[in-house]
Amino acid sequence: MGGLRKKSNKRVLIIVVSAIVMAAVIVAVVVPLALLEYKNRVPHSDGIKATKSGLDCYPEAEGNRSLVDKSKCTQRGCLFNADATLGQPICQYTEKQYTLSLIGTINTILGFQAILMQAGQSPFQGDIIQWTFTFENRGNDLARFTLDSGLSPRYKVPIPMNIPTSSGLNPQYQLRITNNESFAFQIIRKSTGTVIWDIGLGPGSLILSDQFLQISSKLPSSNVYGLGEHEHNSFRHELNKTWPSFSRDQPPSWDAEANLYGVHPFYTCLEDLNGSSHGILLLNSNAQEYAFTNLPSITFRTIGGILDFYIFMGPSPEQVIQQYTQAVGRPVMPPYWSLGFQLCRYGYNNISNLKEAVKTTALYDIPHDVQYVDIDHMDKQKIFTVSQDRFPGLNEYFKELQQNGMRIIYILDPCMISNDTNYLPYEEIKKIGGNIKWAKGISVPANSSDSDGAILGYVWPQGKTVFADFMKTTVKQVWKKLIVDYRNNLTFDGLWIDMNEPANFGTNEERPFNWPVDEKPYWSLNCTHNSLEDPPYRPKAVYRWDTGSKLGRLSDKTICMSTVQGNNDEYSHYDVHSLYGWSQTDATLEAARLATSQRSIVISRSTFPGSGRYAGHWLGDNVSQWSSMRKSIIGLLEFNLFGIPYIGADICGFFDNTTVQLCKRWMQLGAFYTFSRNHNSIGFLDQAPGQLGDVVGYASRDIMRIRYQFFLICTHCSIKLTLKAQL
Template identity: 30%
Template sequence: MQTCGAIHHWQRAAHGLEVVFEQGVMRLEAVAADIFRLRFQPQGEFAARRDWDVVQPQAGAEVQVFQTDAVLGLRSDALRVEIDPDSGALSFDGADGQPFAQDMGGPHWRCVSINEMPGLATVPDRELPPGPARIGLFLDKHMHPREGYFGVGQRSGRLDRRHQRLSNWTVDCACPGHAQAHDNMYQAHPCVMALRPGRAWGLFLHSTWYSDFDVGASQADSLRLFTLGGELDYYLLAGPTPAAVVEQLTRLTGRPALPPLWSLGYHQSRWSYADADNVQQIAAGFRRRNIPLDVIHLDIDYMHGYRVFTWDRDRFPHPEQTVARLRQQGIRTVVIVDPGVKNDTRTDYAVAEQGRAQGHFVTRPDGGLFTGYVWPGESLFPDFCRAATRRWWGDWHADLLAQGVAGIWCDMNEPAIVDRPFDTPGAREQPMALATRQGEAQAPALHAEVHNLYGHLMARATAAGLQRWRPQRRPWVLTRSAYTGIQSHAVTWMGDNRSCWEDLAMSLPQVSSMGLCGAPHTGVDIGGFFDDSWGELYARWMEIGSFYPFMRGHTATGTRPQEPWRFGAEVEAVARGAIELRYRLLPYLYTLAHLASRHGAPILRPLCYDFPDHPRFYTLEDQVMFGPQLMVAPVTAAGQDHRWVELPAGVWYDFWNGARVDPGPLMHPAPMGRIPLFVRGGSVLTLGNLRQSTTEPLSQLTLQVYPGIDAHWTLIEDAGEGWAYSQGHIAETPLAVSQTQGGTVVTLGQRRGAFQPAPRDMVLKLHLPVAPKGLMCDGRQVNDWRWEPAQRCLRWQWCDDGQARRLETV
C-alpha cells in the first residue's frame, strides 16, 4: 500500500489550494461555501472533465488559506478543513466548531485484482484492463459512535447502512427478485449521509468507476471509501441538517425535474397486455368500477419482434387510435423502450441500419460490433457516451410521440445482456467487457469507467429527445438503471421485486433512501413483480403504494393478474379507497413535487430526516414521512389488524377521525382499508375532490387545519403541464396556523403569481377538541359554518377568489 507521505510544498489555487506531497498531488476547492471538493492524484495529473459529468458547474466560494506549524487549512463561511502536513489526512468542522468527517490517515493506493471486488463477479474479464482501472484508491474516515449512515441509493438492506459493505456497480439481479443478501443492484449512487444529533453531513464520491463504501463492516469505527480509476475525487457536503445535505447534493448534481401532474396519478401495467383490445378492456374495467387511473404502460410485447421503435401490427394494428381512445377516457399511454437493437440484417430495420452506418453502436476491443442477447435476440447496443448517439437515440422517439405516447419507460439498461437467446436453456449474464472502448474518438473511455452511466445516459438521451420533439410538454421518462443526478432527467423504480411481505417492507427503506440521494420520484411495483400476489398482501401494498411518489401496479408474465378487482370485492374496495386517497392528496403531493424541484426535498422520507436529533428514529424504517405533514405507518406483515407506532414529541392527529393522539409508542388499530396515518400538529393539509383522472377539474379544495404549533405552509399550483410555471405562471397561496388565547387563527395569504386556478369551492375543516362558539372571517361573524362531531372539525365552505383572509375561532 502506497501513501502520499508528507507535504512537499503548496500553492494557492482558484477557490482553494493545491498541495504537492512526497508522492501525489491534492487539490482542495470550495465549489460553494458549504461544499468542498477534494481530489488526489498519485501521478499528479488530474483527469479532464467528461461531457457526461453529472456535477453542475459551480461558481466557487471565497476562502481563506491558513497555516500553522501543525496544520495547513482552508476556511469558508460555512466550512473549515485542516490538512495534516505529515500524512495528508483531513479534518472538517462547521460553523459550530465540532469536527466531523475526519480522515484516519491520508489517501493510499495500490494495484488491485478483480477478485477483490465481489460486485464485479459477473463481468467476463479475468483481470482488470491495464492502466488506471487497476489502481485502487482508499481513504478511511473516522465513524462517530453515535452516527447513522444513510442513502447509498438503491439497496435491499437496512435503512442505516452501518456494518455493511456496499458496492456501486449497476447489475440486473441474476435471481428472480430482490433479497436482503443483494449488494449492488440496478442503480449506482455513491453518496452517503452521516447523521448524529446536532450534525448531518454528506459525501458524494465523484467516481463512475467501480467503487464501494465499507461502512464499519471491516473495521467498526472506519468508513472506508474505495474506487478504481487511479484518482480519488469526492465532494464533502457540510449539512448541518439532513435537508441541507440533500439540498447541497441536488445543487451539485441537478435539481429534480418537476413532473407533469398526470404522472402523479395511478399507473397500471403488466408484462404484457396482449393487444389493443386487452388494453381497452383494462381501461374499461377501471372506469366501470370507478377506480381512478391516469396511465397504462405497455411492456415489450407491443413491439414487432421486440424491435425498439416498432409496433406489432397484428396486436396493435392502429396504435395511434388505441392511444387516442385511451386519451379520450383521461388515460395516457407509456411504452417501454430497451437499449438492445436487434442485429437485423435481413429486413429493412432502419434503427439497426442507421446505427451501423453512422457508428452509433458499441464495438469490441478488436473493433468489431459488440453483440449480446436480449429480447429481440442478437442485439447491438448504442454508445450513449457519444453526444451524437444520444441525439440520434432521442430523435428515434419522434414517431412514438406523434402517435400520442405520453412517456417512455427505459428498461434493461444496466445494460442487461445474456450469452444466448432467452428461450435457450442455460442462458447466463454476459456484460460488456471492461476493456470495451466507448465515447468520442478524441477522448475514449473504457467500459470500466462508464458502465455505471449506461442506463443514466440512455434516460438522459430519451428525456432530451422528448424535449426536442414535444417542447410544449414536460418530458416524462421512467428508468430502471441510473446514477446519481438521474433526478434531473427521469423517474425511477426499484426493479423486479417479488410478491412477498419482505419486499413490501423493504420498499420503505428503498424509496426513502433514494430520496436522501436526491431522487425523490421513486416507486416499486405494487403487488410484486415475480410470483403470484394474493388478496391481503395486495391490499396492504396498495395502501402504502398510495404514498409512493411514483405509484404503479405491475407484474410479470405468467403471474396472476393484479388489477384491483382481481382479488374479490373486499380487496377491490380497499384498493379503490387507497387510490382515491392518492387523488385527494394530489394538491399536497404536487406542492411537494414543486418543493423537490426547488430544493431537492424528498417526498417519501425516513423519520430521521424530519427528526434528526432523535437516534431512536435512525433505525425505524417501517414508518415514513410523506412530506413534512403526514406520517404513514403501514402494515408490513400478515394477519395484523393493529401495529406499534412511535410518534415523536409534539401534537399529532389521526387522519381518519381527527382525534388527537399522544406522542410516544402506542398500539394503534390498523384494519384493512385504514392505514395508520397521522397528521402533524400545525399542518394545513390541502386535499382535492375525488377525480377519476387528473384530466377532470379540481372543483373543490379542502384545507384541513390541525392546530398544535404555529406553522406556515404554501400551496403551489400551476397548469400541471408545460413550462409556463417557470415564467411566473404559478399560484402560491401562503397558509399559516397560530394559537391565541381566544382560539385558533388560520391565515390565508393573498395568492401570488400569474396562474389563475379554475373556479372551485373552498372548504375549511378546522380540527378542534370541542366545538367552537363561532367563526370570524376578517373580523366579521360567519354564520354558515357547522360542527361535525364525527370528525371533530369545524366546516365552512365558500367560493375561492384567491384573496387574503384571516379566520378565527371563538
Template identity: 30%
Template sequence: MWRRVLHLHLVFLILLSSSLGVDRGNFKACHQSSFCKRCRAVEPDKSVYVLHLNTLKIEDSVMSAEIQNTQNLVKFKFELFSLSDATFRMKINELSPLKPRYEVEHVLVGEPQLERLEVKERAAEYIIVSSGNIKAKIYGTPFRVDFYHGDSLAVTANAKGLMKFEHIRIKPESKDDGSEQPDNQVNDDTASDPGAWEENFKSHHDSKPNGPTAVALDFTFAGAHYAYGIPLHADSFALKSTKNGDPYRLFNLDVFEYELNNPMALYGSIPMLVAHGPSITSGVFWLNAAETWVDIEGTHDQNVMSSIVNFVSGSVRTPEVNAHFMSESGIIDVFFMLGPEPKNVVQQYAKLTGTTPLPPYFAIGYHQSRWNYNDQDDVRNVDAKFDEYNLPMDVMWLDIEHTDNKKYFTWDSRRFSQPAEMINNLTAKGRKLVAIVDPHVKRDNSYFLHNDAENNDFYIKNKDGKIYEGWCWPGSSSYPDFFNPAVRDYYKTRYLLENYHGSTLDMHIWNDMNEPSVFNGPEVTIPKDVLHFGGWENRDVHNQYGFMYTIATYEGLMARSNGKFRPFILTRAFFAGSQRYTAMWTGDNTADWGHLKISIPMCLSVSVAGYPFCGADVGGFFNNPNSELITRWYQAGAFQPFFRSHSHIDTKRREPWLFDDATLHHIREALNKRYALLPYIYTLFFEHEISGLPVMWPLWLEFPSETAVFAVDDEYLLGDSLLVHPVTSPGATEVTVYHPGVSEIWYDVDTYQKFEGGKHTKIPVTIDKIPVYQRGGKIIPKKERIRRASTLTLNDPFTLYVALNQNKTASGRLYMDDGETFEYKKGAYLYLSLEFAGNKLTSRKIKKEGSFSTKSWLERVVIMGIESGIKSAVVESKGTGKITVNTIYDNNSNVLVVRKPSINMAEEWSILLQ
C-alpha cells in the same frame, strides 16, 4: 436457426432462474474481485501517503499540493476547492500519468460555485484553511484532512490511513520461467496479485489492458450514530456494519428476484452517503462511475457497546461512523457536505447534482402495467374496466411485447395495428400511455435502428475494436454507445412524432434493462474491457450507462414538443444526476411481505441521495399476491411518490376487479386516498425542485436530535406534514407507531384522534386501515371529488385540512399550475401560503410574481383540535366581499367544518371564526 434455439434456451434459463430466486453465484463477492481484495487488505494506521506541505499553493478558492506514495515514490496532485453552501471538493489524481484517467462528466449541474479560501494557521505538521463557517485542517505526514463546520469536527478523510491509489503502469515483462519481472516503480501488492492484470469470473475473462487502477479512501464521521444512502440495495435504511461480511456494492446489474437484507449490487448506483448524529450531520459524494465497494463500520449498536467499554475503563469516546470507498478505476473526486443539519446536507448535494423538475400532474397518479397487455383491445378493455368499477387511473403501460419482434420504436402490426388511435382513446378520458424502449438493439438487417447504428459506427466496441454482441430479449443484440454525443443526438430524433410512427405527445417512455442487461455477459451485463466513446473502458464508466441513455430519451421527448410539455420517463438503471431526467423504481421485486416492507427503506435511501421520484411494483413483479398482500401493497403504494402496479408475464392477471369484492373495495379506497392527496404531493414535488428536499422524508430529517427515530424505516414522513406507517406483516391486528416530536400532536387522518409526540403507541388495524397521521400545526390541501384521471380535476374544488398544534396555529402551502407544460418556469403558477392563527385562516401568495388563472374554489375547511364555541365564519376576499357562512362542530372529535366558503383559490382571502 441455431441462434433462435440459443436465444430460446437463454430466455428459458433466465425465466427459470427468476422462478427460483437470484443465483448469487452469478454475481461477485469482494473476495472474487481483485481490486476489492487489494483495497480491503490495506492495514489501518500504516498510510504510505504524505502530502508535502512545502509544495502547497493557494489561488483564491483552490489549494494544490503534491502527495507522494513513500513506498513506490509515485506522485499525485492534490486539490482542495472551497465551494458555496458549506461544501468542499477534494480531487487527487496522478501527477504525471502514462495516460489520462477518467473523470466523471455530465453529473454535476455546471461548475460548482467557488468561495474564497483563507489561511487561518500554518504549522510544520499541518495547515488550516477556511471559507465562511467551514474549515479544513490538512496534515502532511501521514496525509489526512479534517473538515469542520464551525468548531465541530464533521468528517475526516484518510483518518484510518486506508487511502490507496494505483498508478497506471507498464505491464511487467515475463521472464523465461513464466514469472513476471516487476516494474522498478512497483513496490506494492499488485506485483503478487494474479488478478491485477487479468481476471476471470466463471467463464468470462477480463483482459485489464491498463492493469491495476483502483482508488480508495476512508472517511470518519465524528458524532454520527448511523450512515444512510449509497443506494440501491435491498437492505435496511440505516446502513449495517460490513466488518464481518461483504461491503455494499455499487455496480449497476440486472438481478432477478433479488434477495433482501444484503449489500449486493442492484440496478442503480448513487455514491452519496449521509452520516447523522444528534448534534451534526454531514455527507460525502464519491464522484466515481466505476464499480465501487463501500465498507461501513461503527454503527450505533457498536457505538453503544464501545460506550459501555469506555465507561468501565474510565474513558469517553464520541460515537462515529467509518466508511471506506473503493473503486476499480478513475480518480479520487469527493465532495464533503458539512451540514450541519440533515436538511442542509440534502440541499448541498442537490446544489451539486440538481433536482427533479416538476413532473406532469398525471405522473403522480396511479399507473397500471403488466408484462404484457396482449393487444390494443386488451388495453381498451382494461381502461374501460377502471371506469366500470369506479377506479381512478392515469396511465396504461406497454412492455416489450407491443413491439415488432422486440424491435424498439416499432409496433406489432397485428396486435397493435392502430397505436395512435389506441392512445387517443386513452387521452379522451384524460389518460396517458407509457411504452418501453430498451437499449439493446436487435441485430436484424431489416431493422432501421440496427442498420443506422452499424452504418454510423454507433455501437459499443469489443476490446479489439469490433462491434460488441450480446444476448437480450431480441436474441443477438448490440448496444448503442450513449457516451457518444452523435448517438444521443440520433436517439433524440427517433422520438420525433414523424419518426416514431404511432406515437403521440401523450405517450411517454420507460427505459428498462439499461444497466445494461446482457443475458450471456459477465454478471448479466457487458464486459468491463469493452470500449466507449473517447476510448474509455466500460470499467471506467459502467454505472453511468443507463444515465446517459435516459439523457438521450429526455432530450428526445423535449424535442418532439419543442420544449413545451414535461416528459415522463421511468428508468431502472440510474446514477447520480439521473433525478434530473427520470423517475425510478426498485426493480424486479417479489410478491411477498418482505419485499413490501423493504420498499420503504429502499425509497428512503434514494430520497436522501437526491432522488425523490421512487416507487416499487405494487403487488410484486414475480409470483402472485393473495388478497391481503395486494391490499396492503396498494395501501403502502398510495403514499409513495411513484405509484404503479406491475407484474411478470407468467403471473396471474391482477387488475383490481379480479379480486373479491371486499379486496376491490379496499383497493378503491387506497386509490381514492391517493387521488385526494395529489395537490399536496404535487406541492411537495414543486418544493423539491426549488429546495432539494425530498418527497419521502426519514423521520430524522425533521427531528434530527431525536435518537429514537434514527433507525426507524417502517414509517416515514410525506413532506413535513404526514406520518405514514404502512402495514407490512400478514394477519396484523395492530402496529406499533412512533409519533415523533416530544411537543408535537398527531391526528389520525380518518378518525381525528389525537396522539402525543415522542411515544410509541399500539394502533389497532383492520384490513381497511392505513395508519396515517397529520401533524399538528400543518395544513393539507386535498381534492376529494375523485374522477377517472387526475388531469380531469384541474378546476375541481379544494378541501383544506387544518390540524392545530398546542399553540392553536397551523400553516401549509399549496402549488398550482397547468399540470403539463413548462409555463410554470415563466411564472404561470400559484404558490400559496396558508396560515391559521388567532382563529383566522388566510391565503397569501408566497411568490408575488406567480400568476395563474384557475376555476378551483374552496369547498370546505376541516379544522382539527379546535375548541367549541364557534358559531360562524366570516369569509372575505376581493371576489366575494365579506360574507358569513355556516359551520358545523363535532364535540366527539373536536373538529369544526366550515362549509362552502366558495372562494376562488387564485385570490387572497381570509376566514375568521367567530
C-alpha cells in the same frame, strides 16, 4: 482508463529526483487558518491517532478467516496476524508496506494543492509514484477534495456539476493536515469541532494505484444513510457490511447484498443529538464498494478514475439535500397527470387482455390515469415496433384512451437487433458509427462484432443486438428523431427506459437463457481476459457473482469492459459503464417533450447522481412478498436522498403470485408513492386491482380517492423540490 503502465527504472529515478528538487524550491504561502491548519512531522493529535494495527488487506474475505492464509496475505506485502482478536483483520496493512508523504504545497485560487510521494508498493500493482491532493473552498457550505495522479491524466466522471466558482468568506469547515508517519488529514465542522472526515486510521487508510484506490475515514456517528443502489433492511446503515456498487441487471430480493441497477455513492450522516448533518459524494463511476466497521468507519474502494469528494455541510438534513441537488441537478418536475395511478403488466400478451385490465379497473371506479405496455407489445421484442398479430389497432386504442383523459407510457430498451433486414433504428445508428465498439487492439471474440466494429450481445430481440452509445452527441440526436417520428405510429405521453445498465444475457456463459435450445451451435458474448476485464483487485461487484464452477467477472450480465464510448471513443466502458442509464435519460426526456409538446416524464431503471434532473425511477423487479413491500419504503427514502423524489416500487410485486391481502395492503401503501404503479411479470397472476375481486378492488378505489385529494399539495411540493429541493 488505460492498462497497467510500465516505467523503466531510469524514468522513475528522474521523476523522484525532479520531485525532490521541486519540493526544495517551493515557497510556502500561508493559507488562511479558516481553511487550513498544517502540522508537519509532529505526533498525531486532535483525533488523528495511529492505530496499533492496519486496515484489512484482504477485504474480499469479509472477515471469513478460513479464506485467508499467510501465503495469500504476504503475497500482497501485508502482515499476517494469526493472533488478531475478533474484529481485527487477520491480514493487515503495515506502515512500511505503503505510504504517501507530503513533499510540498502550492496555494491555488480556491484552496491549495499538496504534492504526495509514494514509498513502498501497492498490493495490487500499477504503482504511480506521485499524486496530487487538491482541496477547494467551494463556498461556505461545500468543500471539495481530489486525489489525482501528478504524472499523467486519469479518467474523470464527465457529468456537469453546478458548484460555486468562488470561495466562501466564512466556510463551515476547516482542514487540518498532518504528515507524521504518512500524509493524513481531517475536515472539521468549525461551529462544533466535530471531525466529519478523518483518514487517521493507520496503515491502509490511503492507498492509490492505477486500478486500486482506497480511502478510509472515521465517522462522527453510526447514523449513516444512503449509498446505493441496494436493497437495505433498514434506512440507517448496518455496520460491519460491505456494499458493492456497479450498475447490474440484478433484481432486488434475490441477493441481499448485491449491486443493483444504479450507482449512488452519496451518504448523509447525522453527527450529534442536535441534528447537525453533512453529506458526502464520491464522484467516481468505476466499480466500487463501501465497507463499514463498528468503529464506526467507512472505506471507499474503487478500481479506476480519481477520488473526487464533495462534502456538503448542511447543517440540517434538509439543507444537505438542497446543497447536493444544487450540485448534481434539481429533480425534474413531473407533469400533473403522472401523479395519478398507473397500471402495467409484462404479459398482457394481446390487446384483448390489455383492454380487459383497463375495463375491470374502471368497473370498480378506481382512478386510473396512466396505462402502459411492456415489451410483449412489440414485434419480436424489437423497439419501435408493434406486433400486428397480437396487438392490432393498438395505436387507435391508445388514442381512444387519450381522448377519455388517460395517458400512455410504453417501454424502450437501448439494444437493437443487428441481423434484421431494413430495421431502421439499427441502420440509422450504424450510419453514424453510433454503437458501442470494441477498443482498437483488442482480440475480439468470435462472432461478437458487426461490420462496423460494434460489440454484439443478446437481449430480448430474437437475434444478436448492438448497444447505442449515448455518450455520443450524434447518437442522442438520432435517438430523439427516432422517438419523435415513431409517435406517428404509436402515440405516447411519457417513456419508460429499461435494461440500461446496460443489460446483456448470458455473458461469459454457454448461451443466453432465452437462446432457442434447439438452435445450435450455441453462442454467447464471452469477454477476453485483460486488466480491464479482470482487474488485479476483484471488488465485491465481482466476487459476489462467484459460483462453485466459475469466478465472477465485471462483465457478467452486461457487455465487455474492453469497449469504447464517446464522441471520439475517448472513454473506456470500464470507466463509464455505470453512466449508461444516465447518458440515455436526457435525450429521451427531450425527445418525449418534442414529440408531445408537453412536459412529459421518463422513468429509468439505471440511475447515477444527476439522473433526477431528467427521470424518475422505480425500484425494479421485486417479489410479491411482505418483506419486499416493507423494504420499498426504505428504497423510496434513499432515492429521495439521491435527488430522485419521483420514485415507486412495483405495487403488489413483480415476480411470483400476489395474494388478496398482500395486494390490498400494497395498494394502500402504494397510494403514497410519488410514482404509483401496479406492475407484474409474465407467467404470474393478473393483479390489476379490478381483477382480484371486491376486497382489492374497493380498497384500491377508496385509497386512491384519498391520494387524489392530495394532488395539489403534491404538485406544490414538486415545484419546491424542483426549485430548491425544499419541502
